[in-house]
Structures are given as C-alpha cells and as structure tokens.
Amino acid sequence: MSLVTLDDIRLAHKRIGSYIHWTPVMTCAALDRISGAHLHFKCENFQKIGAFKIRGATNAVFLLDDKEAAKGVVTHSSGNHGAAVTQAAVWRGINATVVMPENSSEVKKQAVAEYGAKIIYCAPTDQDRQKNADDFIAESGATFIHPFNDVAVIAGQGTAAVELIADMTSSGKQLDFLLTPVGGGGLISGSCIATAALSPDTVIIGAEPQNADDAKLSLLEGRIMPVKKAHTIADGLRTCLGEHTFAIIRQHVSQILTASEQQIIDAMRLVWLRMKILIEPSAAVPLAAILANKKQFAGKRVGVIFSGGNVDLDALPF
Amino acid sequence: MSLVTLDDIRLAHKRIGSYIHWTPVMTCAALDRISGAHLHFKCENFQKIGAFKIRGATNAVFLLDDKEAAKGVVTHSSGNHGAAVTQAAVWRGINATVVMPENSSEVKKQAVAEYGAKIIYCAPTDQDRQKNADDFIAESGATFIHPFNDVAVIAGQGTAAVELIADMTSSGKQLDFLLTPVGGGGLISGSCIATAALSPDTVIIGAEPQNADDAKLSLLEGRIMPVKKAHTIADGLRTCLGEHTFAIIRQHVSQILTASEQQIIDAMRLVWLRMKILIEPSAAVPLAAILANKKQFAGKRVGVIFSGGNVDLDALPF
Numbered sequence: 001m002s003l004v005t006l007d008d009i010r011l012a013h014k015r016i017g018s019y020i021h022w023t024p025v026m027t028c029a030a031l032d033r034i035s036g037a038h039l040h041f042k043c044e045n046f047q048k049i050g051a052f053k054i055r056g057a058t059n060a061v062f063l064l065d066d067k068e069a070a071k072g073v074v075t076h077s078s079g080n081h082g083a084a085v086t087q088a089a090v091w092r093g094i095n096a097t098v099v100m101p102e103n104s105s106e107v108k109k110q111a112v113a114e115y116g117a118k119i120i121y122c123a124p125t126d127q128d129r130q131k132n133a134d135d136f137i138a139e140s141g142a143t144f145i146h147p148f149n150d151v152a153v154i155a156g157q158g159t160a161a162v163e164l165i166a167d168m169t170s171s172g173k174q175l176d177f178l179l180t181p182v183g184g185g186g187l188i189s190g191s192c193i194a195t196a197a198l199s200p201d202t203v204i205i206g207a208e209p210q211n212a213d214d215a216k217l218s219l220l221e222g223r224i225m226p227v228k229k230a231h232t233i234a235d236g237l238r239t240c241l242g243e244h245t246f247a248i249i250r251q252h253v254s255q256i257l258t259a260s261e262q263q264i265i266d267a268m269r270l271v272w273l274r275m276k277i278l279i280e281p282s283a284a285v286p287l288a289a290i291l292a293n294k295k296q297f298a299g300k301r302v303g304v305i306f307s308g309g310n311v312d313l314d315a316l317p318f
Numbered sequence: 319m320s321l322v323t324l325d326d327i328r329l330a331h332k333r334i335g336s337y338i339h340w341t342p343v344m345t346c347a348a349l350d351r352i353s354g355a356h357l358h359f360k361c362e363n364f365q366k367i368g369a370f371k372i373r374g375a376t377n378a379v380f381l382l383d384d385k386e387a388a389k390g391v392v393t394h395s396s397g398n399h400g401a402a403v404t405q406a407a408v409w410r411g412i413n414a415t416v417v418m419p420e421n422s423s424e425v426k427k428q429a430v431a432e433y434g435a436k437i438i439y440c441a442p443t444d445q446d447r448q449k450n451a452d453d454f455i456a457e458s459g460a461t462f463i464h465p466f467n468d469v470a471v472i473a474g475q476g477t478a479a480v481e482l483i484a485d486m487t488s489s490g491k492q493l494d495f496l497l498t499p500v501g502g503g504g505l506i507s508g509s510c511i512a513t514a515a516l517s518p519d520t521v522i523i524g525a526e527p528q529n530a531d532d533a534k535l536s537l538l539e540g541r542i543m544p545v546k547k548a549h550t551i552a553d554g555l556r557t558c559l560g561e562h563t564f565a566i567i568r569q570h571v572s573q574i575l576t577a578s579e580q581q582i583i584d585a586m587r588l589v590w591l592r593m594k595i596l597i598e599p600s601a602a603v604p605l606a607a608i609l610a611n612k613k614q615f616a617g618k619r620v621g622v623i624f625s626g627g628n629v630d631l632d633a634l635p636f
Contacts, residue, residue, distance in 0.1 A: 276627035
C-alpha cells in the first residue's frame with residue numbers, strides 16, 4: 001500500500017485551494033534556445049510565503065482535528081517551512097511556535113515574527129533545538145509539523161505537480177521530464193505520486209547540489225545517507241531524506257542529477273536576467289542540472305518546479 | 319486635430335500584435351497593504367527585449383514602406399530603445415545601426431551587438447553622436463527612429479495602456495488612476511490618448527525622479543524645460559520631453575509626481591522582494607511616487623506600468 005496516493009493529493013488540493021495560489025507556468029524563448037529543450041517553469045516563487053512549502057504545511061495544519069489544533073503547532077525551521085507553518089496556523093486561527101537558534105540572523109528572526117509566530121530561542125545545536133521543541137510539545141500539547149517526512153506534508157507538496165500537469169494537459173502538451181530540487185524530499189515525493197498517476201510517461205528526475213548529493217548517494221546505496229558537507233548556496237537543500245520520502249523516491253525516481261555551486265549561481269542569474277523573475281538558489285538547481293546535461297534534454301519538453309523566490313538581497317552571490 | 323488618435327494606436331496594436339507579448343497584469347496583497355491602494359501592475363518587464371520600448375519601435379519600423387525599409391534604420395540609443403529598434407529591424411529583415419560612444423560599457427556594447435545591430439562608435443559627446451548618425455543617414459538613406467518624439471513610436475507605446483484597460487474591463491474593474499514613468503514622454507503620451515478614449519474617468523499621472531523633474535517643470539512653465547542634473551539611478555528617465563510628447567502631455571496630464579533616489583531604490587527593492595519580479599529603476603518610479611503620496615491613492619484602484627526589467631546585476635544599489 002502506498003504511503004500517499006493521488007486521492008490524498010486531490011483531497012489536499014481541495015483543502016488548501018482557497019488559501020494558496022494556482023501559480024502560473026512560464027516559458028522563456030531565450031532559455032529554450034540556451035538549453036535546447038522546451039522548458040515549462042512552475043512558478044512557486046510566486047506562491048504565498050514565496051515557496052511551495054505553504055502547500056504541505058497548510059494541508060497538515062488543516063488536517064488537525066479541532067482539539068489538536070487548539071493546542072497549536074510547532075516547528076524548528078526558520079526558513080520557508082517555518083514561514084509556511086506560521087502562515088497556515090494564522091489562517092486556521094491557532095498558535096504557531098518556531099524554535100530557532102539565538103544566533104539566527106536578524107532578518108530570519110524578523111521574518112518569522114512578522115508572519116506571526118511565537119519564537120523560542122535555543123542554543124545553536126541540533127540537540128538543543130530538538131530539546132526545546134520537545135519540551136514545548138510536552139508542556140503545550142502542540143503538534144510538531146515536520147518539514148518533509150510527513151504524509152500530509154508530502155500530499156500537500158504534490159499539488160504543485162497536479163497543477164502543472166493540468167495546465168500542460170489543457171494546452172495539449174505532455175512533459176517528457178519533470179525536474180524538482182531535492183532537499184528532504186517532500187516536493188519530489190509528492191510530485192512522483194501525482195506524476196505517476198496523471199502523466200505516467202513523464203520521467204521524474206531529482207536535482208541537488210554536488211555539495212549535498214545525499215539523495216543521489218542514498219539511491220545508489222539503497223539506504224538513507226547523511227549529508228556530508230552541505231556547503232551549498234542552495235540553503236533549502238542541505239537536509240537528508242526521511243524514511244517516508246526515501247521510500248517514495250526509491251520507488252519512482254531513477255535519476256538524481258547534481259550541479260556545482262557555480263552552475264547553480266549561473267542558472268539563478270540566467271533566470272533573473274532572462275525571465276525577470278527572482279528565484280532562490282535552491283530553485284535554480286534543476287535548471288543548472290539541465291544546462292550541465294543538455295544532451296539528455298535536447299528537443300524534449302521539460303517541466304521544472306521553481307520551488308521558491310526568497311532571497312536575501314543583501315547577500316547576493318553576484 | 320490630434321497628433322495621435324486611438325485609431326492610430328489600434329492600428330499599431332494590429333501591426334505589432336504578433337511580435338510582442340500581451341503582458342500580464344499582476345497584483346500583490348502585500349503591496350496593497352503597504353500602499354493602502356489597489357494596485358494593478360502592467361508587467362512590461364516581461365515584454366520582448368525586457369521593456370515597453372519594443373512596442374513603439376516595432377510600429378515605427380513596420381510602418382516604413384519597402385523602399386525606405388530596404389535602406390535600414392538607425393538610432394543612437396544604446397539602452398532599451400536601441401535594443402527595440404534592432405529587434406524590430408531583425409523581425410522585418412532589415413539592417414539596424416546603433417551609434418554609440420566608444421566608451422560605452424562592454425555590457426551595453428555586447429547587448430546591442432547580440433540583438434544584431436551594426437555599431438558605429440563615436441566620441442562620447444552629443445554632437446559627435448548626432449554627426450555620426452547624420453553622416454550615416456546621408457550615406458545610407460537609413461531612417462532615424464526617434465526614441466519618443468515620433469507619432470508612430472507614441473502610437474506603439476499606447477498599446478500597453480490599451481491592453482491594461484482591456485484586462486481591467488474584462489474583469490469588471492475601472493482604474494481611478496494610471497501612473498507611468500516619464501522620460502522623453504513617449505509612454506505617457508500614448509497612454510494618455512488610449513486612456514482618454516477608453517477609460518475617460520481614469521486620471522493619468524506621470525512620475526519622474528526628483529533629480530530629473532523636467533516634465534513637472536515643463537508643465538509648470540508651459541514650455542519644454544531641459545533636465546538640469548539628471549543624477550538619477552532611473553537611467554531611462556534622464557531625457558527631456560519632445561515637442562510632440564509635450565503637446566500631448568500638456569493636453570491630458572495635470573499632475574507629475576516625483577520621487578527621491580532613495581524612494582526609487584526602496585520601491586524597486588520592495589517589488590523584487592514582495593512580487594519576486596525584476597524591475598529596473600525607471601520602472602519603480604511610479605510606485606515610489608505612490609508610496610510617497612499615500613493619501614492621494616488611499617482606497618483607490620491604481621494602474622502602474624512597470625516599464626522594463628533590464629538591470630545590471632553587477633551594479634545593484636543594494
């Protein structure tokens with residue numbers, strides 16, 4: 001039996017549909033010329049909170065029963081998932097708490113606070129983070145919303161591929177490939193389930209930084225491999241897979257492509273300059289992988305999920 | 319008799335419609351909250367060559383008869399208008415020549431060359447530029463395409479407002495205000511004609527940098543005033559009006575708002591961060607003016623033309 005089914009994704013889409021954007025699919029003649037492929041970009045950078053993460057978080061938060069929900073939700077991501085959980089909690093009218101290291105940047109603290117989260121500061125270690133979250137859960141009864149290793153979150157993330165495939169189908173087109181970035185694997189897992197059911201001839205490929213190629217190694221080794229270095233500008237992709245996401249990826253994904261730091265930066269710059277849209281480094285990894293492997297995609301119709309657009313303009317790589 | 323009529327703009331739209339994009343109109347909940355107005359952004363940053371200038375240039379180039387066209391076109395703008403004239407000439411299958419100072423940046427030289435223009439280098443003075451253009455015209459018979467003071471160019475620029483008003487009307491909405499940047503005045507002139515005819519209750523307002531407030535002064539003085547300083551990041555707005563654009567502006571525009579350099583930079587940054595799209599400094603001037611004059615626009619429905627998205631990522635103001 002599957003962990004997550006197309007039905008779960010369909011129900012998730014109904015549950016979250018009035019809160020999130022059905023984001024546009026963009027094309028770019030210049031990038032088609034440069035890549036030699038027909039590229040279709042699903043623009044989750046235009047999504048609420050600026051990233052696809054709002055899909056899974058909203059599904060998880062709205063799946064709680066009223067009694068659970070009344071006790072609030074908690075997470076320890078201060079990035080897109082933290083913003084997503086907080087925004088979803090605000091929509092549901094419940095409390096969100098984010099545990100974050102006291103040495104986090106002011107920008108991150110401010111962003112989380114602006115969305116409306118209560119912040120618990122901890123020492124900058126994984127253990128103290130987890131301990132603070134566990135203590136808070138024990139005391140408040142709040143529900144922990146995992147950033148990816150959660151079936152409700154995976155189902156929610158799958159709704160982006162459902163929209164992309166629906167938009168392609170309604171314009172009479174079928175994708176040969178669909179590429180998504182891979183961090184913890186929530187997005188690609190949901191995309192796999194949706195694609196296998198709705199567009200079975202589309203080959204799904206993961207993309208990750210060379211410097212955080214744990215998903216590629218995990219597929220090779222047949223077990224979840226840790227991230228060794230993770231010195232990558234693609235800060236959304238520094239995590240390793242979870243058991244649920246690994247199980248789904250193992251079943252559906254046969255290829256993970258990687259890109260170097262320079263390739264990621266170049267791809268991001270290309271999108272900014274040619275498409276006039278902001279994507280964050282993690283979102284640029286699939287395009288970087290396509291440009292580094294042009295032969296495989298020559299003449300093909302390729303879907304790419306631009307996963308988010310939250311960039312720090314004061315710390316640009318160019 | 320009017321210099322340019324709605325019919326001219328309608329015909330221009332037919333002439334150029336298959337070459338250019340009908341660009342999207344975007345809204346942004348965060349910017350509505352910040353401004354207190356209902357803002358509708360016409361995204362000419364997504365236009366061919368990355369700016370509205372392609373509309374006027376394409377109309378002018380395609381209006382030439384075959385004999386004129388065969389001799390080619392020439393301009394001395396190395397910015398958006400130069401790119402636009404060159405692209406339009408490529409579409410028509412004729413030669414484009416751009417006269418530019420030999421000390422222009424490599425980026426500009428490369429961009430003009432990439433679009434396919436022949437470049438004539440001149441000394442970095444207005445006189446030498448004009449002399450080189452005149453000499454080339456005398457020798458080749460090429461047609462000079464003025465960046466704004468040309469009825470065909472003005473009619474072409476008016477097509478952006480036609481699209482914006484059509485999209486508003488089809489969603490059952492009417493603009494209280496329409497703001498455009500003002501440089502030489504081509505965009506606002508075309509927008510005036512279109513708006514007066516199609517949405518007569520919409521008040522049209524120009525926006526320019528405080529440091530290049532020649533249009534405001536020209537309206538006050540009743541004659542074309544030169545640009546005094548023009549030390550502005552909004553490099554598309556450093557020119558003064560022409561006789562045609564001044565005549566139209568004088569008839570239709572009662573208010574020109576200005577914005578400081580810091581306000582322009584802040585508005586540009588806000589759009590990048592909140593809307594996840596790239597606009598160039600000139601395009602940010604109307605939003606900067608709205609945010610500096612919130613009271614006037616409170617609760618109103620306001621159209622804004624984002625005139626272009628061509629930025630130098632190696633010379634950002636933040």
